[in-house]
Amino acid sequence: MVEDFLVARDVSYRYAVRRGVEPVEVLRRFSVSLTEGEFFCLLGPSGCGKTTVLNLMAGFLEPADGMITLAGRPIRGPGIDRTVVFQGDDALFNWLRTIDNVAFGLRMQGVSKDRRYAVARDYLHLVHLDGQENKYPGELSGGMKQRVQIARVLASDPKIMLMDEPFGALDAQTRGRMQSELVEIWRKTGKTIVFITHDITEAVLLADRIGVMTKGPQSRLGAIIPVDLPRPRRRSSPGFGEMWEHINALIENEEAGVS
Amino acid sequence: MTELRAFSGKVHLRFSEENATTQKAPATSGVPAQAATPPSRAPLGWIKRDHLVYVASIASLILLWHLISTTFFKPQFFPPPLLVLQTGREMLESGELWEHISISLQRILAGFLIGSAIAAPVGLLMGSIPIVRAIFDPYVQFFRFVPSLAWLTPVVIWFGIGETSKVLIIVYTTIFIVLINTMVGVSHIAPNKLRAAACLGATPVKAFIFVTLPATLPFILTGMRLAMGNSFATVIAAEMIAADSGLGFLIFNSRLWMATDKIFIGIVCLGALGLITDRIFRYLIVRFAHQYGPIE
Numbered sequence: 001m002v003e004d005f006l007v008a009r010d011v012s013y014r015y016a017v018r019r020g021v022e023p024v025e026v027l028r029r030f031s032v033s034l035t036e037g038e039f040f041c042l043l044g045p046s047g048c049g050k051t052t053v054l055n056l057m058a059g060f061l062e063p064a065d066g067m068i069t070l071a072g073r074p075i076r077g078p079g080i081d082r083t084v085v086f087q088g089d090d091a092l093f094n095w096l097r098t099i100d101n102v103a104f105g106l107r108m109q110g111v112s113k114d115r116r117y118a119v120a121r122d123y124l125h126l127v128h129l130d131g132q133e134n135k136y137p138g139e140l141s142g143g144m145k146q147r148v149q150i151a152r153v154l155a156s157d158p159k160i161m162l163m164d165e166p167f168g169a170l171d172a173q174t175r176g177r178m179q180s181e182l183v184e185i186w187r188k189t190g191k192t193i194v195f196i197t198h199d200i201t202e203a204v205l206l207a208d209r210i211g212v213m214t215k216g217p218q219s220r221l222g223a224i225i226p227v228d229l230p231r232p233r234r235r236s237s238p239g240f241g242e243m244w245e246h247i248n249a250l251i252e253n254e255e256a257g258v259s
Numbered sequence: 260m261t262e263l264r265a266f267s268g269k270v271h272l273r274f275s276e277e278n279a280t281t282q283k284a285p286a287t288s289g290v291p292a293q294a295a296t297p298p299s300r301a302p303l304g305w306i307k308r309d310h311l312v313y314v315a316s317i318a319s320l321i322l323l324w325h326l327i328s329t330t331f332f333k334p335q336f337f338p339p340p341l342l343v344l345q346t347g348r349e350m351l352e353s354g355e356l357w358e359h360i361s362i363s364l365q366r367i368l369a370g371f372l373i374g375s376a377i378a379a380p381v382g383l384l385m386g387s388i389p390i391v392r393a394i395f396d397p398y399v400q401f402f403r404f405v406p407s408l409a410w411l412t413p414v415v416i417w418f419g420i421g422e423t424s425k426v427l428i429i430v431y432t433t434i435f436i437v438l439i440n441t442m443v444g445v446s447h448i449a450p451n452k453l454r455a456a457a458c459l460g461a462t463p464v465k466a467f468i469f470v471t472l473p474a475t476l477p478f479i480l481t482g483m484r485l486a487m488g489n490s491f492a493t494v495i496a497a498e499m500i501a502a503d504s505g506l507g508f509l510i511f512n513s514r515l516w517m518a519t520d521k522i523f524i525g526i527v528c529l530g531a532l533g534l535i536t537d538r539i540f541r542y543l544i545v546r547f548a549h550q551y552g553p554i555e
Contacts, residue, residue, distance in 0.1 A: 060454055078457035090449035095473045095551045104469075105459035136550055156459055 002071065005036040005192060006057065006160060011066035013052055026052050028218040029066070032211055036159075039186055039193045041203035044213030045251065050196045053213075054164050057194060058084050070159065080105060083153035085163040089145040092137040098148055099124065099133035105156030116155075123151040126185060143174040150185065160192045167202070179205050183231065200251070204243050205233050212250055223250055338520040343527065346520040360528055363494050363505040366422070370429025370497070371483075371490045377430070378437035378486075379479050385438070386445025387471055403435040408496045415500055425497040425505075432493040437482040444478025445471060476551040480544050487540060491533040 011030045014023040026049040034040050044050050055061045056068055059078040068075045070082065083105070084091075093101050099120050100107075106116035124133055127147035137145055146166050153161055167175040183206060186193055197203050203210045207227050214222040225247060229239050321340050328337040338346075350356035385392040385399075407428045418424045452474060456466040498507025510525035 058454070058458055060457070078454070080458065080460040083458045084455065086451045086455065088449070088451060091451035091455040093452065093455075093470065093473070095476070097550075104456070108456075108460040108462075108465055108469075152455075152459070 002036040004033050006032075006034040006068070006070050006194070008032050008053070008057070008068045009066050011053075011056060011063045011068060013049070013056060013061065014064050025218050026216060027056075027063075028220060030220045031066075032221050032224075034192060034194065036192055037190055038208045039183075039195065039206055041195045041197055041207035041210045042213065043197060043200065043203045043210050043247070043251075044219065045215060045255065046198055048213045048216040049219045050198075050213060051164055054084070054162050054194065054196055057160075058082055058162050080109070080156045081159040082162055083156055083158040083160075085146070085149045085153055085161065085166045087165045087168050089137065089142065089149075089169075092145060092148060092152075094137045097134050097136055098129065098140070101137065101148055102133075102151045102155050104152060109156075119155055120151070123155045126154070126188065127151045128181065141174075142170050143178055146170065146178060147181075150182070154185070154189060154191070158191065160194060163193060163195045165196050165198070168197070168199075175202075180232065182206065200244055200247050201235065203227075204229070204240060204247070205235070210247065212247065212254075215254055222254060225250075335517055335519055338523055343520050343523045347524045347527075350521070350524060356524065356528070359504055359506050359509045359525075360532065363498065363507065363529075364532065366425050366497060366505065367429060367487075367490045367494050370426045370493075371433050371487055373426065374430040374433025374486065374490075375437050375479075375483050378434040378482075379441050382438040382441025382479070382482075383445060383467075383471060383475060386442040386475070387467055392442075399435065399438060403439070407432045407493050411496065411500060420501040424500050425494075425502065428497040428500070429490050429493050432489045433486040436486040436489060437479065440478050440482025440485065441475060444475035444482075447478065448474045473551055476548060480548060480551075484537060484540055487536060488533060491529055494529075 009031050011027055012025060013027040013030075014025045016023045030049075030053060032040075042050050042053060052061065056063055057075065059075050059082065075082070093104065096104070099117060102120035102123055103111075103116040106119060111119075121133065124130060127150050129144060129147050129151065132140065132144065137148065140148065149166065150161075167178050170178060179202060182193075195203075195206060204227055210225045210227060211221050212223045212225065213219045225243075227243060229237055229243065233240065325340050328334070328339040331337070334342055347356065381395065385395050410428065410431060414424045414427055418427060448471060452470055453466055456470045461469060494505065495507040495510060498505040499511055502508040506525045506528055510522050513519070513521040513525070
């Protein structure tokens with residue numbers, strides 16, 4: 001496992017709100033270093049800039065200062081080595097059948113139809129969507145749509161999966177099932193995952209390490225907490241509650257403290 | 260015949276419930292729906308209540324037309340429906356009406372198709388590329404307020420009195436409607452779609468072809484439907500250009516002879532043709548492009 005696989009060093013980012021108003025500095029000197037193959041959760045309150053971090057890692061945004069590198073190479077623009085699972089289902093191509101959505105990345109790379117459909121079917125199988133390949137996204141449930149998104153990014157065989165609160169819009173039941181399936185997928189594929197959430201329970205269930213962000217604006221990584229609970233984890237696992245309380249206390253202290 | 264039934268089933272459903280999920284279902288709704296409902300409840304089979312309301316609505320308008328025209332007007336000022344029907348039959352039998360209809364339809368379709376073929380790509384490019392928008396936007400914003408009628412004389416001077424001028428007038432009307440709808444469509448694409456495409460390896464050109472174009476298609480088609488309506492309105496203007504045929508000519512020329520019954524034939528034909536072409540267009544969208552998104 002390569003250490004310092006994905007590295008953000010002193011990254012700052014500013015949003016121009018509108019003309020004549022001082023830009024808001026969302027991130028200030030944000031740094032993090034991920035190990036290859038780890039499941040990393042980025043946790044923080046709404047509006048702290050979690051999604052901005054993800055967009056910078058994906059290459060959708062460029063840092064104002066600092067730099068992000070993947071395997072030593074600076075990130076410039078989006079690339080198939082870092083694919084994103086978005087929160088909303090509006091990221092799916094609603095005019096394409098499930099299988100064509102999953103095969104989209106391969107199509108962009110000029111892979112032949114037979115080959116890309118074969119790969120797409122494998123990944124649809126991995127996310128338990130066998131038999132759904134001819135449906136359109138509009139005909140699928142919320143959970144199924146997120147499975148399609150996961151299969152779609154995996155089919156491009158990325159080095160890193162960036163996931164932006166992918167289960168945030170799902171009902172509790174579905175979310176629970178998706179969480180355990182994601183851990184299973186992560187184990188089978190060995191991908192590095194950056195998973196954004198504001199849900200402490202979700203982070204403790206999933207992560208190898210949890211990065212807790214400070215309150216925005218001018219956020220940075222406040223603490224990194226290794227989660228050494230054995231897998232598979234349940235909310236009732238020994239140590240789960242303590243871990244939850246520990247992180248919760250961290251966040252509450254952060255929010256209480258005037259920044 | 261089954262196809263026709265399915266079609267009319269769709270038409271009526273569209274009136275009652277304008278939403279995407281119902282659009283696919285009605286293709287099969289004709290017969291199975293009948294079988295599923297107890298016979299006592301559906302004595303008329305596939306004819307639904309909405310069909311009857313539809314027919315009753317048209318019938319009462321014709322009745323009202325009859326009453327008003329016979330009570331308050333002389334036939335030459337407001338011809339009653341029966342007189343119009345009779346004139347229409349005579350014109351049909353002589354072949355006169357069909358000639359007007361076919362020539363007008365040809366002009367409308369030519370102008371509409373050429374206009375759409377120009378407007379959709381330009382709208383897509385304007386919506387996607389800021390510099391293209393900056394170049395064309397002033398012209399679009401200026402000329403879309405100039406009605407095609409205002410161009411009649413210059414167009415005749417430049418292009419003569421032949422078919423070219425008539426088709427151009429309709430092209431002009433079509434372009435702005437389709438173009439603006441297309442631009443709106445591009446601006447409505449969820450940013451996540453383009454971002455997803457980018458991180459899945461789509462170059463800007465591929466993202467344009469595989470995401471922007473299909474995602475905008477419902478807006479282009481809606482724009483085309485609206486433009487189709489305007490093309491029917493504009494054919495009158497187009498055929499004011501020294502035409503000797505077409506429904507616009509029929510309407511415009513009949514006023515010289517105070518032949519109000521013929522004017523009404525022209526009006527009724529325009530409305531009916533517009534309705535029919537719109538239904539056909541809509542049917543084609545539902546049939547072949549439903550996966551691109553709901554219409555209306």
